[in-house]
Amino acid sequence: MQSLTPSSSGVNLKSLIRSKIQSHRVVPSRLVIRCAYRFDSSNAAANTGTINTNGAPSTYNAGHVGPSRADWQSSCAILASKVVSQQQDTEMSGGAGNITAVNGHKMIDLDLVAINDNQPKPLTITDLSPAPMHGAQLRVAYQGVPGAYSEAAAGKAYPKCEAIPCDQFEVAFQAVELWIADRAVLPVENSLGGSIHRNYDLLLRHRLHIVGEVQLPVHHCLLALPGVRKEYLTRVISHPQALAQCELTLTKLGLNVAREAVDDTAGAAEYIAANNLRDTAAIASARAADLYGLQILAEGIQDDSSNVTRFVMLAREPIIPRTDRPFKTSIVFAHHEGTSVLFKVLSAFAFRNISLTKIESRPHRNRPIRVVDDANVGTAKHFEYMFYVDFEASMADVRAQNALAEVQEFTSFLRVLGSYPMDMTPWCPSRED
Numbered sequence: 001m002q003s004l005t006p007s008s009s010g011v012n013l014k015s016l017i018r019s020k021i022q023s024h025r026v027v028p029s030r031l032v033i034r035c036a037y038r039f040d041s042s043n044a045a046a047n048t049g050t051i052n053t054n055g056a057p058s059t060y061n062a063g064h065v066g067p068s069r070a071d072w073q074s075s076c077a078i079l080a081s082k083v084v085s086q087q088q089d090t091e092m093s094g095g096a097g098n099i100t101a102v103n104g105h106k107m108i109d110l111d112l113v114a115i116n117d118n119q120p121k122p123l124t125i126t127d128l129s130p131a132p133m134h135g136a137q138l139r140v141a142y143q144g145v146p147g148a149y150s151e152a153a154a155g156k157a158y159p160k161c162e163a164i165p166c167d168q169f170e171v172a173f174q175a176v177e178l179w180i181a182d183r184a185v186l187p188v189e190n191s192l193g194g195s196i197h198r199n200y201d202l203l204l205r206h207r208l209h210i211v212g213e214v215q216l217p218v219h220h221c222l223l224a225l226p227g228v229r230k231e232y233l234t235r236v237i238s239h240p241q242a243l244a245q246c247e248l249t250l251t252k253l254g255l256n257v258a259r260e261a262v263d264d265t266a267g268a269a270e271y272i273a274a275n276n277l278r279d280t281a282a283i284a285s286a287r288a289a290d291l292y293g294l295q296i297l298a299e300g301i302q303d304d305s306s307n308v309t310r311f312v313m314l315a316r317e318p319i320i321p322r323t324d325r326p327f328k329t330s331i332v333f334a335h336h337e338g339t340s341v342l343f344k345v346l347s348a349f350a351f352r353n354i355s356l357t358k359i360e361s362r363p364h365r366n367r368p369i370r371v372v373d374d375a376n377v378g379t380a381k382h383f384e385y386m387f388y389v390d391f392e393a394s395m396a397d398v399r400a401q402n403a404l405a406e407v408q409e410f411t412s413f414l415r416v417l418g419s420y421p422m423d424m425t426p427w428c429p430s431r432e433d
């Protein structure tokens with residue numbers, strides 16, 4: 001396997017990976033981008049923005065909500081009207097143009113193809129997502145090695161993309177930030193295993209925008225070297241999510257053997273093949289069995305046949321929110337104090353009939369504990385959280401704008417992670433259904 005030597009700085013990582021990629025024209029499937037440096041917590045404040053929203057720029061592009069409700073509403077109104085006028089201009093001229101956000105900051109360059117015929121074609125969502133600057137195939141970073149479910153998710157999100165394997169989630173974020181990849185496709189939750197917390201934390205630390213989502217039915221297989229039988233097995237290895245999704249079935253199959261977590265499902269299959277392990281099985285996809293020459297001992301071993309993982313697509317620029325198809329918006333917020341803040345935030349959506357599809361809390365890393373002293377009773381320590389909420393509305397929808405303006409009044413920090421089309425592909429359960 002070709003791998004990159006770790007370096008101590010992002011600059012080295014950038015030039016190293018660039019030269020590797022240039023020397024291959026197309027990234028070979030076995031080139032895995034490896035983490036070159038760990039996240040520097042001293043940059044955390046810069047990366048996440050100040051926790052206090054006072055004075056933050058009120059642009060959707062910046063991902064922060066501005067200091068006042070009026071600012072926020074006017075920003076949204078200006079942005080929404082720019083979208084409409086941009087569509088009209090483009091349809092009339094058939095050309096490309098820039099959208100300028102509020103405060104005069106350049107927001108996004110629309111890289112649209114000039115239309116030659118007399119029939120102007122309506123813009124589609126994909127037109128509004130900037131095309132790769134290098135003019136080649138879209139390069140999509142995912143965590144894992146070929147055969148991982150994340151690779152399949154990248155292919156579902158961007159059918160003709162060049163999928164770039166990365167050994168860690170963090171590296172996939174960096175690959176997009178450093179222009180090595182155009183997009184990243186990363187798992188955020190699974191119907192059986194729950195949230196992939198690491199990616200929630202990374203969404204906050206990095207400056208990428210959610211530009212889409214895909215839901216992938218996950219159909220697990222038990223894989224071993226050819227000729228190996230279940231009775232020979234002393235351990236099963238896989239990604240922790242995959243182990244969790246198959247726990248009951250493994251027990252039903254009589255596999256009360258050691259479970260070991262590795263970085264990704266396909267990596268587990270590759271490891272067994274590379275080390276000729278005859279006492280070990282992997283939980284991975286049928287494609288991983290093909291790629292690494294393993295046999296399938298059991299199929300569909302997930303504890304629920306309708307096992308689905310939701311992935312988000314990340315880009316350097318946000319897409320322009322629209323209202324002509326179902327959109328979702330993801331936000332993250334924190335509050336200083338007050339017990340009813342969460343209730344107030346949720347009611348801002350409920351009163352406007354906006355459905356929430358997900359709520360997740362993560363420890364507030366900059367301020368994990370709040371100490372409350374009461375002279376009579378003593379000292380209480382409360383945990384502090386960042387709350388992540390997904391709701392079913394576009395930021396171009398005035399209901400969402402008003403709800404967020406209200407949320408801003410109760411919170412000390414608020415960031416829009418992205419407003420993006422919902423995955424509306426027809427329900428396609430696992431094969432055995």
Ligand SMILES: O=C(O)C(=O)C[C@]1(C(=O)O)C=C[C@@H](O)C=C1
Binds near residue numbers: 147150263
């Ligand atoms: O290991 C893989 O194949 C992955 O793509 C990762 C991952 C995950 O992180 O949840 C993706 C889908 C499945 O839920 C299991 C594992």
